[in-house]
Amino acid sequence: MLWRPEDRLLYEYDGLSSRRVPDAVAFPRSTEDVTEIVKLARREKVPVIARGAGTGLSGGAVVTEGGIVVSFARMKKILEIDIPNQRARVQPGVVNLDLSLAVSDVGFYFVPDPSSQKACTIGGNVAENSGGPHTLAYGVTTNHVLGLEVVLDDGRVIRTGGKVWDRPGYDLTGFIVGSEGTLGLVTEITVRLTPKPEAVKTLLAIYERVLDATRTVAAITAGGITPAALEMMDGITLRAIEAATHAGYPLDSAAVLLIEVEGLREAVEEEVEAVEGICRRHAAREVRRARSEEERELLWRGRKNAFGALGRISPNFYVQDGVIPRTRLPAMLEYIAAVGEKHGLLIGNIFHAGDGNLHPLLMFDARDSKQTAKVLVAASEIMARCADLGGSITGEHGVGIEKNELMPLIFSPDDLAMMRRLKEVFNPAGFFNPGKVLPTGKMCGELRIQVGGGA
Amino acid sequence: MQMEGEGRAVPAASGYGPGEKPEWDYYSKCIHCGLCLNACPTYRELGVEMDSPRGRIYQMIQVEQGRLALGESFVRHMDLCLDCRACETACPSGVEYGRLIEAARGQIATHFRRPMLGRALRSLFFRQILPHRKRLIFAGQLLRVYQRSGIERLAWPIARIILPRLGNVARLAPRMEKPFFTERLGVTMEPVGPRKYRVALFAGCIASLAFARANEATARVLAMNGCEVVIPASQGCCGALHVHAGLRDEARQLARRNLEAFPPGDFDAVITNAAGCGSVLKEYPQLFEREGTEYLERALLFTARVRDVTEFLAGIEWNRDFASITVRATYQDPCHLGHAQRIRSAPRRLLRSVPGLELVELKDAEVCCGSAGIYNVSENDMAERLLESKMRRVDETGAELLLSANPGCLLQLRAGVAQSSNPRRRVSHVVELLDEAYRRARG
Ligand SMILES: Cc1cc2nc3c(=O)[nH]c(=O)nc-3n(C[C@H](O)[C@H](O)[C@H](O)COP(=O)(O)OP(=O)(O)OC[C@H]3O[C@@H](n4cnc5c(N)ncnc54)[C@H](O)[C@@H]3O)c2cc1C
Ligand code: SF4
Ligand code: SF4
Numbered sequence: 001m002l003w004r005p006e007d008r009l010l011y012e013y014d015g016l017s018s019r020r021v022p023d024a025v026a027f028p029r030s031t032e033d034v035t036e037i038v039k040l041a042r043r044e045k046v047p048v049i050a051r052g053a054g055t056g057l058s059g060g061a062v063v064t065e066g067g068i069v070v071s072f073a074r075m076k077k078i079l080e081i082d083i084p085n086q087r088a089r090v091q092p093g094v095v096n097l098d099l100s101l102a103v104s105d106v107g108f109y110f111v112p113d114p115s116s117q118k119a120c121t122i123g124g125n126v127a128e129n130s131g132g133p134h135t136l137a138y139g140v141t142t143n144h145v146l147g148l149e150v151v152l153d154d155g156r157v158i159r160t161g162g163k164v165w166d167r168p169g170y171d172l173t174g175f176i177v178g179s180e181g182t183l184g185l186v187t188e189i190t191v192r193l194t195p196k197p198e199a200v201k202t203l204l205a206i207y208e209r210v211l212d213a214t215r216t217v218a219a220i221t222a223g224g225i226t227p228a229a230l231e232m233m234d235g236i237t238l239r240a241i242e243a244a245t246h247a248g249y250p251l252d253s254a255a256v257l258l259i260e261v262e263g264l265r266e267a268v269e270e271e272v273e274a275v276e277g278i279c280r281r282h283a284a285r286e287v288r289r290a291r292s293e294e295e296r297e298l299l300w301r302g303r304k305n306a307f308g309a310l311g312r313i314s315p316n317f318y319v320q321d322g323v324i325p326r327t328r329l330p331a332m333l334e335y336i337a338a339v340g341e342k343h344g345l346l347i348g349n350i351f352h353a354g355d356g357n358l359h360p361l362l363m364f365d366a367r368d369s370k371q372t373a374k375v376l377v378a379a380s381e382i383m384a385r386c387a388d389l390g391g392s393i394t395g396e397h398g399v400g401i402e403k404n405e406l407m408p409l410i411f412s413p414d415d416l417a418m419m420r421r422l423k424e425v426f427n428p429a430g431f432f433n434p435g436k437v438l439p440t441g442k443m444c445g446e447l448r449i450q451v452g453g454g455a
Numbered sequence: 456m457q458m459e460g461e462g463r464a465v466p467a468a469s470g471y472g473p474g475e476k477p478e479w480d481y482y483s484k485c486i487h488c489g490l491c492l493n494a495c496p497t498y499r500e501l502g503v504e505m506d507s508p509r510g511r512i513y514q515m516i517q518v519e520q521g522r523l524a525l526g527e528s529f530v531r532h533m534d535l536c537l538d539c540r541a542c543e544t545a546c547p548s549g550v551e552y553g554r555l556i557e558a559a560r561g562q563i564a565t566h567f568r569r570p571m572l573g574r575a576l577r578s579l580f581f582r583q584i585l586p587h588r589k590r591l592i593f594a595g596q597l598l599r600v601y602q603r604s605g606i607e608r609l610a611w612p613i614a615r616i617i618l619p620r621l622g623n624v625a626r627l628a629p630r631m632e633k634p635f636f637t638e639r640l641g642v643t644m645e646p647v648g649p650r651k652y653r654v655a656l657f658a659g660c661i662a663s664l665a666f667a668r669a670n671e672a673t674a675r676v677l678a679m680n681g682c683e684v685v686i687p688a689s690q691g692c693c694g695a696l697h698v699h700a701g702l703r704d705e706a707r708q709l710a711r712r713n714l715e716a717f718p719p720g721d722f723d724a725v726i727t728n729a730a731g732c733g734s735v736l737k738e739y740p741q742l743f744e745r746e747g748t749e750y751l752e753r754a755l756l757f758t759a760r761v762r763d764v765t766e767f768l769a770g771i772e773w774n775r776d777f778a779s780i781t782v783r784a785t786y787q788d789p790c791h792l793g794h795a796q797r798i799r800s801a802p803r804r805l806l807r808s809v810p811g812l813e814l815v816e817l818k819d820a821e822v823c824c825g826s827a828g829i830y831n832v833s834e835n836d837m838a839e840r841l842l843e844s845k846m847r848r849v850d851e852t853g854a855e856l857l858l859s860a861n862p863g864c865l866l867q868l869r870a871g872v873a874q875s876s877n878p879r880r881r882v883s884h885v886v887e888l889l890d891e892a893y894r895r896a897r898g
Contacts, residue, residue, distance in 0.1 A: 006528040010504035055489040073502030119492045308547020
């Protein structure tokens with residue numbers, strides 16, 4: 001337990017922003033420790049906020065009204081690896097990439113691969129239902145979680161799901177995955193492991209016009225091909241990434257697509273040919289193939305470091321996370337460009353093209369309060385447009401404190417009321433992670449974004 | 456944007472005093488994304504934000520903003536940082552963490568009063584011994600007598616009982632290797648075969664005494680590659696330990712001496728076999744940035760020619776007349792080679808070119824072994840924890856030979872091997888192995 005103010009101070013932020021200093025920070029090593037902490041918090045009537053690595057981008061792990069932060073950083077044991085049954089049991093603090101590395105020698109991996117995978121925890125992935133570039137073909141975290149152990153608000157421990165698919169009764173696992181720490185504390189996770197594909201091919205298609213890139217995306221999916229990953233980055237983002245990673249991205253292009261096809265060796269060869277043809281027919285200036293594992297890693301390193309790379313060209317930036325139907329992408333990008341122009345803001349875009357998950361990156365300088373205000377207005381205009389186009393206000397970063405007030409854009413009052421009733425069964429009186437996910441009713445006028453560096 | 460929360464109502468004055476301090480230009484690059492966390496050895500061990508790169512940067516910012524004192528807590532967490540710079544490799548945003556921590560330590564060194572004993576020892580070591588060659592040699596000779604005489608063996612068990620921690624630390628004392636390399640200062644070695652390059656060898660301070668053989672091996676390996684090797688007499692300690700300890704003025708003095716010892720234009724390259732020295736030599740300009748004196752210019756010219764020995768060799772068509780050495784070996788990246796200088800493939804390529812040598816990759820090779828300059832003395836507990844993890848990984852490889860490319864790391868790794876399950880495992884510098892392969896080939 002940390003009590004000293006100079007230590008607690010360090011738990012006021014996560015990947016998004018900072019709010020309040022918690023009253024204490026606890027570091028359980030076992031489920032029993034977690035139970036004790038929950039009981040203590042119950043007695044003291046203070047909220048409990050779970051924390052993984054604090055890489056979340058919607059403020060899920062920050063403190064809104066005081067309470068105890070439960071950091072899972074020391075619950076990071078891989079408890080069991082069961083290759084014949086393709087699963088593993090882990091504590092929630094295990095770092096996503098560490099699990100994949102632990103099973104890579106035997107040819108397996110854990111599919112969800114958020115760009116933050118070298119640091120974020122599996123507990124955090126479960127809470128945010130995180131996705132990554134490979135979501136398109138393999139689904140998000142919930143598709144790879146078989147069961148959970150959860151500590152409830154009174155300290156009781158339940159187990160949901162199990163080692164087999166399709167258990168009778170309600171799907172509590174599915175309900176808890178993605179609940180952002182508002183239903184209980186996840187203390188153990190049984191995950192599915194997936195064999196690595198026999199062959200993987202990675203392509204980089206380079207375009208002079210964004211429109212051509214977006215049309216390629218539509219054509220690929222319409223053509224019945226499901227690449228393992230299909231990512232788009234626009235020129236602004238590209239140039240920042242290239243400066244950071246020297247991945248060999250062309251500096252003068254308007255957009256690139258990073259496309260990965262995987263599966264059995266012959267099938268992959270055919271698909272690569274087909275994809276390359278489609279790219280060329282849609283005016284790709286050049287299509288490059290990664291010739292070795294190193295080249296492939298380099299191309300991905302650029303993409304995975306994209307958010308951070310922007311730190312080089314702008315003192316602060318705000319990552320948005322929305323979803324739109326793929327077919328509306330050209331319209332959406334035009335709209336974003338117009339919003340940027342209207343407010344005089346530089347906005348880059350990264351797009352998980354396959355599943356319509358768009359990340360506009362709004363650049364600003366936090367020392368300039370006028371500009372900061374504009375960023376928030378621009379971001380909400382963009383989110384509203386996503387909802388209008390039949391999409392969603394978050395693809396993978398979650399709702400947290402960032403978007404809870406935007407929930408009515410995509411849910412009816414009845415939808416929200418039902419969610420609230422369910423939440424209250426698990427989480428009466430705002431005990432777990434208060435003020436997150438569902439609207440609180442008070443629009444917090446000023447969302448504090450990306451303060452850390454430039455505050 | 457002002458943050459809300461405890462004690463934030465009035466914008467307070469900066470907690471830093473005059474002199475170099477962490478600057479906005481550098482810390483503002485940190486977007487607190489947290490991607491560096493799992494790369495940081497102290498975070499991996501302790502799991503707390505205060506001992507993570509993100510947390511340390513945040514604390515530096517809080518001191519600047521007057522929310523945190525330049526006091527004990529701050530100093531504790533800055534001390535525990537290894538300055539291994541794994542966070543720089545992990546950081547997508549290009550945060551130059553080394554600069555930040557070194558500036559923060561400069562503040563600590565000038566504006567924070569440490570307890571008496573620590574202060575006296577630090578001053579003795581940094582100010583009275585390291586910078587002075589004669590005193591250093593004298594200390595080295597004393598240590599050698601102690602190590603040779605059997606007093607060591609006698610004193611050991613007693614010391615361990617009285618002061619168990621002292622035992623750990625004493626084990627790390629470098630073995631003094633007579634004749635000291637200091638005797639070679641001022642010497643020039645002719646190339647074997649036609650002369651292709653004229654290079655200067657940076658000998659190091661402690662390394663000249665404790666790694667005399669590795670220095671000789673380096674000179675021979677360079678000669679085998681067509682280098683005329685000059686060992687300038689007036690060179691001295693590089694100042695890396697001073698920079699890491701925040702003693703910026705002392706470091707500047709040492710830097711000036713070396714800038715004069717290696718005049719620009721005289722050599723094709725200035726070569727070191729010590730990654731820790733190499734990285735600070737390459738960063739000399741940072742010491743003179745604020746002053747912008749003639750030394751800044753000199754430093755820039757100098758830096759452009761500094762090369763790690765593995766970097767230099769891998770950058771030329773190196774001589775591959777190696778004898779076969781049949782051994783299963785593994786390589787640990789020195790932090791100041793892999794992270795600070797971003798040199799990872801050069802030593803591996805050199806090693807793979809030695810026939811018979813089977814190089815097995817070490818898992819977590821890029822994670823610090825705990826040596827970190829004098830860290831293994833000042834923060835012995837953490838250093839021991841890191842060393843234990845490292846030795847477990849080394850055991851997994853089944854290698855009989857453990858290689859690295861920095862004297863400090865070699866000391867730490869030797870101490871680790873001595874108490875591991877396989878105390879007979881050899882620990883050497885990459886150049887020592889290359890030297891052996893050349894020598895065996897020549898009979
Ligand atoms: C550079 C960068 C890139 C990113 N890329 C992606 C991406 O591609 N895809 C993506 O989906 N996300 C991405 N993210 C967001 C973030 O990394 C993910 O949401 C991640 O899953 C969060 O994990 P964490 O361990 O850091 O959790 P935290 O941020 O610490 O917590 C997130 C939420 O999980 C809850 N929580 C954590 N552990 C538990 C537990 N054991 N039980 C109950 N609740 C818990 C917390 O209360 C909080 O609400 C990115 C973030 C960054 C900084
Ligand atoms: S990875 Fe870089 S930007 Fe991110 S928190 Fe660490 S130092 Fe800051
Ligand atoms: S230099 Fe090493 S120990 Fe220090 S913060 Fe960076 S990774 Fe951690």
